[in-house]
Amino acid sequence: MRRTPTKKGPSNSTSSSNSSAIDQFRSGGRPATKEFEFIDQLYHSYAKNSSGIIDPEGIEHLCSDLEIDHTDVRILMLAWKMQSEKQGYFTLEEWRRGFKSLRVDTLNKLKKALPDLEKEVQRPSNHVNFYSYAFQYCLTEEKQKTIDIESICQLLELVLGSVFPPQVDSFVQYLRIQSDYKVINMDQWMGFYRFCNEISFPDFGNYDAELAWPLILDNFVEWMRLK
Template structure:
């Protein structure tokens, strides 16, 4: 049997070296899977996942479209327009979650609330929730009805009693028709720092918005009547 030539041996070595880019192909395939999943829910005429697509996604994920987990998913994507996910936002969110299939996404979404609370990112998410409700250009405040819904969704699980009282006050007061970001941010700090069983600890001289001064006065009057 003839011996292999040196030229053939060198050719064999070249073939062996050519397999090195395989990991890059694998990464490309993963990106395509994310894109294909986006296309499953996207409105192809606008190349966005619109409200109908999000509702379909929620159904497949087994969560209601009003569930805080969907708001957290929008936060992961850094979504800019309420009710819509762009392809770039979708890729960013799924990359952040480390998922590329619907079953993986479902598992990640179902654990989002625990992750956000434990990771120390809740305050960032809390402020995002407000900004996500700014649906018009140059809008700086959110109407009271929406704020009450948002309080129940975002802070209700942590501070049920406090949220119920604040929502009750916001619904009956007539001084404010909308809430800005500074007021919204102060609600969370207020719930963390002020003991509702001892309102004497509330110092109106500190940097609290006037809306909270009025809320505390309302709470005190309510307590005296009872």
């Protein structure tokens, strides 16, 4: 139960106190500032009343208003910009961080910022960070360290398919027909990113299996050469 603060001197009216308390609750326990006024208003139009957090239903609503599908990679890019920790959920702090970084405070401005966000993610210095984040974002259970093959295939197509189409298409095809691996870990995930950036494809002329590549990539290259 919320405490009523003790004040010296004359107290404000009951309605004023209640309004102030509601504003403080809605701003995540801190008094709302002018800087976040419109950002917070937009957040609460999608947040669940009971939890004060944007959940998967709220994100679908946001996607609908942005006129993009909820599986669109730009939503993942937005989560990356917010540094969202839990898949399918945005906290007020994450929302503020993302909107402030994008320099937007309305839905209209967010729509217009999406193309620039895509360009930002595609910069090499950012893309490796985004690629790593995408894996971590999909670890939905406590202490989870791996992701099942089918989810990995979908994630690869989403975050890397437009950058390295032949490599991703071939690797996804291999992952779906092989039977040695049921899950993929972070080391294997990042190894494939390095593979795409460093190895000539599809001849694999500079691939050296003696180097520290994940075994799954040795198997993939062998499979490709036998095709």
